[in-house]
Amino acid sequence: MTTTVEGIRDILRQEIAERYEPGDMLPNERELAERFGVSRNTVRETMIHLEAFRLIEKTRRGARVRKADFDMMFAEITQFLDTSPRTFSDVLNFRRISETGAAPLMVCHVTDEILLRIREANRAIGRALTAAEAAEADYRFHMGLVEASGNSVLIHMYEVLAAPLRFYLEVGKSQKLNTDTAQTQHARIIDALAARDADALVAAMGAHFQHSGDVLADWLSKREGASVSLWPVQHARQSEHIAAP
Structure with a gap:
């Protein structure tokens, strides 16, 4: 059964592929939590998944989309x-x-x-x-x-x-x-x-x-x-x- 984190992760993965360019910033944790109706801890866990897939990288300004990396x-x-x-x-x-x-x-x-x-x-x-x-x-x-x-x-x-x-x-x-x-x-x-x-x-x-x-x-x-x-x-x-x- 798909968890909440996995569901949000999959939505964001698709959006990153279709709507974002390398270097673009994702909405911040508060905005994402409000959008999906979840806690900020859930959003943080989702960001960990996206970072593990090398789709984003953490910066002082927030989560930034990375250039596609096929190696992993x-x-x-x-x-x-x-x-x-x-x-x-x-x-x-x-x-x-x-x-x-x-x-x-x-x-x-x-x-x-x-x-x-x-x-x-x-x-x-x-x-x-x-x-x-x-x-x-x-x-x-x-x-x-x-x-x-x-x-x-x-x-x-x-x-x-x-x-x-x-x-x-x-x-x-x-x-x-x-x-x-x-x-x-x-x-x-x-x-x-x-x-x-x-x-x-x-x-x-x-x-x-x-x-x-x-x-x-x-x-x-x-x-x-x-x-x-x-x-x-x-x-x-x-x-x-x-x-x-």
Whole structure:
């Protein structure tokens, strides 16, 4: 059941998002207490909640609206990530949907400097001496793609999720054949991005994520001792076959 504090907090959160700009002052405690028909202690507790969400900051003049900070919100996601087959599948498909969906933005906003960093990250995968090093380089490669999109929310998400994403990227890095295949597919992604060809970029990404899904399904099946189906990835592959002439 929603408490009085939670109810007022949710109203103010919506109003802050819709009506206020960073630096604006909220009404003072007395005004808010009169508006909602509650005590000033209830308003103070509500302000503590809003401050914890980094929506406001306390000043001598009162509560001031802060610039939106996505880090705390996205950081909360990491506590729900585990090593279950479902989570591995969800993380892979989150990346597939996010990166492939951002392809049109990437071809519009990519810079030569970002392309250089992406190429270097791909080369670093081949030079890596451990699976962890390869995963770090792989993360930098995909982070570069996200940065090429110019979408600040997506960039923040990948930054905050860096540690778990690196962990999941280590899957398959112990097999040189899988790593070599990923590098080759990365190279096709780079070529399409450098050519600013959105269709080719989407196709190259699709092939890469399909390979990643196959590697992940094989690894999970061996770990679980039974066949593991990553249905979103497999369903996408079946749809492509159906659509093919």
